[in-house]
Amino acid sequence: xxxxxxxxxxxxxxxxxxxxxxxxxxxxxxxxxxxxxxxxxxxxxxxxxxxxxxxxxxxxxxxxxxxxxxxxxxxxxxxxxxxxxxxxxxxxxxxxxxxxxxxxxxxxxxx
Amino acid sequence: xxxxxxxxxxxxxxxxxxxxxxxxxxxxxxxxxxxxxxxxxxxxxxxxxxxxxxxxxxxxxxxxxxxxxxxxxxxxxxxxxxxxxxxxxxxxxxxxxxxxxxxxxxxxxxxxxxxx
Numbered sequence: 001x002x003x004x005x006x007x008x009x010x011x012x013x014x015x016x017x018x019x020x021x022x023x024x025x026x027x028x029x030x031x032x033x034x035x036x037x038x039x040x041x042x043x044x045x046x047x048x049x050x051x052x053x054x055x056x057x058x059x060x061x062x063x064x065x066x067x068x069x070x071x072x073x074x075x076x077x078x079x080x081x082x083x084x085x086x087x088x089x090x091x092x093x094x095x096x097x098x099x100x101x102x103x104x105x106x107x108x109x110x111x
Numbered sequence: 112x113x114x115x116x117x118x119x120x121x122x123x124x125x126x127x128x129x130x131x132x133x134x135x136x137x138x139x140x141x142x143x144x145x146x147x148x149x150x151x152x153x154x155x156x157x158x159x160x161x162x163x164x165x166x167x168x169x170x171x172x173x174x175x176x177x178x179x180x181x182x183x184x185x186x187x188x189x190x191x192x193x194x195x196x197x198x199x200x201x202x203x204x205x206x207x208x209x210x211x212x213x214x215x216x217x218x219x220x221x222x223x224x225x226x227x
Contacts, residue, residue, distance in 0.1 A: 034215070036218075041220075042220060042221075043115070043202055043204075043218035043219050043220045043221050044154075044202070044204075044216075044218040045218070046215050046216075046217075049215060090154065097142065097159065097161070097166065097167070097208065098144075098156055098159065098167065099144075099156070099216060100156075101153065101154045102153075103153045104153060104154070
């Protein structure tokens, strides 16, 4: 069955430090992969998506993610975190018209 | 475009009452999704529509939940009767998904439902 795992429920990083959020998926075919961000009290906003082609995809707000088929991973990265990046991040895999979301990773940014 | 519009933003009701949540998708989007978000269960897909037709309602928890999409610009999610365990944030999303591939979903701000 299709599934998405985000191993880290909560991550704290210092402002200016680099960030990597992990995502592993289970899907039989070529996946469509997404990262969304949810700020407190808000809906989800798409950060980036992977459909095919270059395995390193760039998104908004300086985020990027790399698709690694051999590891069934789609980790999200940012070289330097800003305090405004504090939010919850969701990885998702798309198939047959639906998105399956991971449980989310809450990012806290220390000043 | 104003994005996906949901109303009300907050709803507090008593157990046993009927609750109706409303959603206006982005104009031109073919797909509409209803999600529920709780701390315990995360983000769950309840039902989705394609061209106003329900495609998959396997996520609807019980018969107390029903959803309709009478036209391309409006959808409702109804809970009757409501129970305290229905307390959650309910999101509506729409997508310009084409025949092939998968389109990005655009989320509304959500309705925070509290059932006392």
